[in-house]
Amino acid sequence: MAYSAGAGDASTEANRDQDVYLSDFVNLSTQSIADVRFENDVRIITSQAEFEAAYTELAAGAGGVIKLDTAGGPYVLSHYDVGNEQVDAPVMITSLTPEEPAVLRSVYMRNHENFHLSDVRIEEDSGTLITIQNTTNSGIYQSEIASIAEGSGGVSEAAGGATIGASGADIRQVENFNFVGNEMHHLFHGATFREVVGLTYTNNELHSLQGDGTRLGGVQDALIADNWFHDFLGSTHAYNHSDFVQIWGKNIWLNNKDITIQSNFFDNSSGPAYQVIFGHNEDYEENGLLFENITVDNNVIWGSAYHGISVSDTLNMAVTNNTLIYRKDAYYLNADATRSTLKSPGWIDVEGAGYLVEKNVGLRIRDDGDNMTLTNGSAADPLHQMNQYTNLTVGESGDLRDITLLPDSDLNGVYGSSLLWYDETPDSLMAVARVSVSASDRSVYTLDAGLSRGPDGLIDADTDVLWTLDDGRSFSGAQIQVDFGTAGQHGYTLTVTRPDGTSDIITRSIDVEESLVLDLRMVDGALTNVAPDHITLKNLDTVALDGESLRIGEGPQLEIDRSVADIFNLSSFDFSMTLDIDEGSSGTLLMIYESLQATVGTDGSIAFGFTNGDTWFTAHSAGGLLGSDPVHLNFVYDGAHLRIYADGAIVAETDAHGSTQNSKYWGLTFGNPWKQSVDGLLSNISIKSEASSALAIAEAADARLSAALAPEPAVIVQTLFATDFSTPEIAGLTISAEDIMTSPTGEAGVMVAGSHVELNRSTGFLYDAGSFDITVSAQHFDTASEGTILYLHKTLSLSIRSDGRLAFSLTTDDGTQIVRTPGTPLADGNAHDISIGYDADAGLMQIAVDGEVLAQADQTGLTPAVQYWGLAIGHPWAGAEPDMAITSLDIADRPILAEPTPIDYDADTLIFLDFDGTVANEVATAAMPEVTRGAVTYASEATDGPTDGQTDTWAEFDGRTTVSVSRYVQELHARDTFEFVVNMRDGDNVGTESVFAIYGAMALSIHDNDFHFSMQTGGSTVSLHSDSAVLADGAFHEVRLGYDAAGGRLAMMVDGVIVDEASATGPTAEQQYWGLSIGSGGNGALDADLTHFSMNDAADWLTIG
Structure with a gap:
């Protein structure tokens, strides 16, 4: 074992009273940590073997300090007292040179007490870096805990994939554990605490994690305070429902109790959305535990998923003085790396018994109490969150000063976290930038340093203020206006210098929003949004097209999904499109429910209106504007005036103010999903979130006119x-x-x-x-x-x-x-x-x-x-x-297209079959009936009934015969009017026989000698029938069926007398797989004689009224 110079003296009996304390290694001034005493037995370690021997000796003896030489690493700290027989003396493990910390590959401590680890770096690619079990009076301090996490978990390889990092710490069955001042980054999960009593988890920084930040299960007497969670990598929502702090009850034998989560900064202003403080007892039905005395106080939450502070199964929980700031572009990540924008701000929601929810600030607080609810609707609303905080535009480039309350906010000192209360005299000079965007030009920003302040208060005219933009431009002055020009992120640096030479410098960024939200064009035969932001459009692939134009008023309606934030809260806009209405049509052109709409009047006028939440503002043109020719329209709002332009000229205007409404349940629809839509064609469709100038609109109109007058290019045929x-x-x-x-x-x-x-x-x-x-x-x-x-x-x-x-x-x-x-x-x-x-x-x-x-x-x-x-x-x-x-x-390679040669025939008659020895349409249309099953035989004689005294030829349908008209004859489908005429007899009708049918649209049959007709429009079925056994006499009878959608009338006439009628509106069904069938259908085969069959465009006898 190696010793430092003088180590032998330090170990003498004479020096054993020279104590070493935890406070010599860790700043305990703000922590609830006992100051642990270590023996002044200091060992300097240069190898793994020395490390293992030193810890074993010190822990079994009087304790001491181990200083790891960085050059000797990496090290592994791994000790397991299998029988848990030894009571360990206090040992501090630290780096010889904290500025160049020693590296540990892992920490595994089981059945050991009184060990403390500080100022080291713990890193590994996989697994769990720190595992501690059955320990008391230990801790980890001021250390870096890192892995190799890259990208977001759950993203598919095709979309870029991800490298999953190791998890940071798994600490369980522990008493009195300190986790203080550490930095955890590029991990999967951060730290997990299970069955821990007495936890101090303070002053830690967590960032670049893919999973959860801090996980608690069976924890008591815990302080989670003064931590900074920011810039997490996150995961797809399917891969991991990520939380900053998670409290769970599954498989716990110790209740979660007496936990304080206080004064933390949870920064989710960028990256995938996280649940911030989330907990519930998944095993409540089995263990019956209610989380007891959980306190969530004075925290700042900047952006979150729906669950901002959401804890259920609680007893006596307190949620007080927390601030939740809404992030409008919060999103869940999908496996293909696309984003699903969240439709609701993060909320506070506590469920249980005896809870208290007071003095909190947020956009959605679901519990009763004295709280302050802000808005994200009209920018003119004083309670709009942008009007309460200093600078919410900074995103990940900012810190707490940027989201501090404005000096005149009524929230100061009362509601929300004290971390954000305005302080005019901070301990040192603090540069502050407040940013606002122009209502008429989204690339123009006002930058204001007037809230910069120091010990003497706000800066004054003697203070030098310098703005330096990343593009090289620089400006002086407390307030400047800058046109950043293009969408995207733009950086700037603010330098504030007092006359005494003290200065503060901050670097911030602005994300200039792309003003072009929608730009619909035909690309390779498909209607495509070519705007830079690929917003969510519904029915884009199924809408009706006419050439390069979108048809509205029929078929699926094109919608911009409500998840697209760019169509809401607009303080300026330009909705631009060319409209060619069908003759006489009127109705809704576009709308966002309870927010804005454009309508076409019956007189050919156009109106556009929006509400700021208090007042509807509407501009309305004169009549006759819309008619036989296409008109290009611009609906423009610049923050002060709402104007309608037609082909570059103003045709209506009104004063207006405020912003359009926040997102509700519906997005933007071209047409009206509930009421009448205008029928017509739309082209050149675009939406911008800023107002176009009158000059730009006029120039665009001139360009369209020039293009329209330009000669068509010659078609070159090869x-x-x-x-x-x-x-x-x-x-x-x-x-x-x-x-x-x-x-x-x-x-x-x-x-x-x-x-x-x-x-x-x-x-x-x-x-x-x-x-x-x-x-x-x-x-x-x-x-x-x-x-x-x-x-x-x-x-x-x-x-x-x-x-x-x-x-x-x-x-x-x-x-x-x-x-x-x-x-x-x-x-x-x-x-x-x-x-x-x-x-x-x-x-x-x-x-x-x-x-x-x-x-x-x-x-x-x-x-x-x-x-x-x-x-x-x-x-x-x-x-x-x-x-x-x-x-x-x-x-x-191509045809020379031309208009078809006009055909001289009665356009009111589409099909006429007289069955005079053949099945042939007597009028020249595209409808050409064919015998598709069986054969038709013919006969003639003098007949009774309406044709008495004449000799008629008829076709004999024998139950095996079908005459069909192709489904491709467009005139069969989507009918607003029609007349069908059939002259027939059936002297032996029993059961049901099909006379004719258009599948999915209509059918005529006979049953018990009476006619029965049904028609489908808009999902509804309307039925008619005769009721006097008309065919029982065996004579020929003529039945006529007439429909007029505009008049709302469907009627059946037999032998010149209307025998039944009903109300009906809307067109018949679109083209199905089958066309018109005579003699077969869904109700059995026809065994009858027909002298003629016709289909006409309209029934002249069907009068309205």
Whole structure:
């Protein structure tokens, strides 16, 4: 064993009275710690072996002091008195050079008394650094306890992951233990105390922890005071419900009792949100223990999760003079590193018997008592917390001086923690910066050093004040105004110098908020928020789009979630958007419930209003502003005036003051979730949390006008493939000489029927494609022949039907769409150019013949990836093929889109079937009925009833027949008006038979010789029926069904007489998987005769009133 110089003399009998005390190593002036005496037997240690021997000898003897030489480490302190037979003498273990502390890898002390450890560094990568069990009268002081924690626990590797640190201390079954003046950092958990009686836990600093700070279970007679918890790394909420101080009752045999938590600073102003002081007895049903005499007094809590001070299962608990400061951007962390913003400030909530909650300050105090509740609503409210404290903008760069109460606050000396009460004459000069942001420009700040003060009070004009910004600029003066220019963090240094030369310097930061909250644009075909902060938007992927515009008034409503703090408490703003309303529409444009809203009037006016909590301020334009043309609107508030701009010009204004409301249950909705929304299109949507200037708004309007007047760029079409079939040597085409024929016009070509011509898949033209154009020159010889003209497996087909109409089917990753020509463009038997084109950007697919677009449908998305097959002429495996020749095939990368050629037909009639020997729509629309099951037979005779004396032809539905209209006929769906007319007879009706149905929207059936009709709108079902056994006579009867949503009326007419009606509003269902079925449905097959069936746009006989 090594000794220091003179150690032998120090160990002589003559010097044994020269005592050494704990106070020689630790400042005990503010601690409740007994001053322990050690023998003046000092050992200087340079190796692990010497360390073990020295402790064993001193503990078994009279005690003494061990000084660890840093160069000899790292050391391990590990002693276990297995039989607990020895009573140890007091031993102090410290560093020979406290300024360069010795390193210990771990501390494990079990069944040992009277050991004390100070001024060392305890560090290791994993495990628990300090384990102490069954000990009395011991302590750890002024030491650094650290590990390697990095990142937040529970974050996935894909999102950056985390390195989990060791836990600091596990101290259990101990009496009279001191944990004083230590620094704990980069750990998982901090210190855990279990079954401890007599604990002094004071003046410690804890930071960079991933888990809990201090954990108590079965602790009595404890003082937790004057500690500083700050800058914790935290964990995801799923990984660990993190607490600064946790009190638990699970698996304890000693009750938590007589614990004082006092004058601590819990700084959660940055990082994931923590529960601060949280406790409950998880095993109350088993052990029946109520935590007794818990005192929480004079603490400062800056930011927290919901549980600020939240303790249940208590008896005689006191929560007094604590201050909870709300952090509006508090959040829980998710495994993918995204953040879930908390919707409520941390609260005080005590449950138990005999508790006292008084003189506390916070935004939410759930217990009765004399407390002060502040707000975070209107900035003009004197009780807004920003108007009570010095500088809440500093976040992690500040200290207690920044959150001290303002001198004129009524809280001083009465409510909250005395740590924050204003003191005009501190012991030394203290530089203080108060910061405020401009209401109209979020990057402009006023910096004020007027609250800087010292022993003589506030600074005066003779004091030098220098502001130095991180960007190199500097300013002099007690108050300055600075434009930081850009969003993000900006630092500054404040130097305050008195005439006597004394000075104080502080460095602080300002987080300039990004004023652009929302900027919606189309990116790769999707509506996307390109603003820097990725706020939470609901229904962004499912809202209805029309080109590059958002459709409001139908479909899912776009919402900004209430968790987005940037849309609340606005002292200035600019809501900007282009609105194109549907003709005659009115209603809500956007709203935050009980906070703000924009509405369109029936006269074409626009109004915008907001409330500051006391008064609604509304600006209202004149009528006629909104009509047939789009109008760009700006709703602008600068803190003094609320203005509405239309295309850059002011159209309404009013004086206003204050801020919009704090977050409640709802966020911002485009439209109205409960009442009428305006119908129309929105584009160029943005929201800023500052007011735009009139000049900026006018310049933006001029730019939009210039862009609108600019000529459209020429569409450049690239030909990908072309052939006239003049030779079988065609690159990319599988064709033989036998496939080539000479057409009646003398041109070379191929026959569709029986050919084996295929454009090879290796060309890649039509795969993963968002646009294409395919054109063939074709001649239909036998115009009665039908079948497939072009076919690409699972992608597209072009066919001609038996009725002479062309049909184009296209499948993309957004689904399958079919478009059919209304007429018979090839019926003359001559040669024609047929084109099928698709453009995902325009959202259209079209059929054109000889350059005229005859039909189109909506379609988006990409075609499937390359498969085994290429584009075939005809059908390669099965199905009919028409008697048709193709003399050329051209493929381009995109179509030249055009408006469809107008068709001359009665637009009021969508479907008319007279069953005169065929199933064919007598009007030229996209609705082309087909017999999809069974067969239709026809008969005729003189009939009774309304058609008495005439000879009618009818279709005989025999219970196996279905006539269908494709679900892709848009006119079938989302109807505000309609009329269906059916003339039929059924002389032997028993049970229920389906006449027609549109799945999920409506159905007509017959039951017991009466008509029964049901319709669904907005989740409600409305039903009608006749009640006189109408069909029992076996004659033909005509039933008409009419609907008018605007008039709120649905009615059934039989043989010219209205027999039933009901109230109904709203459109019928959107497109489902099925279209219109005649003769089948959910209520059984139809065995009846029909002379005609029609669907009309509206029922003229359905009058209102």
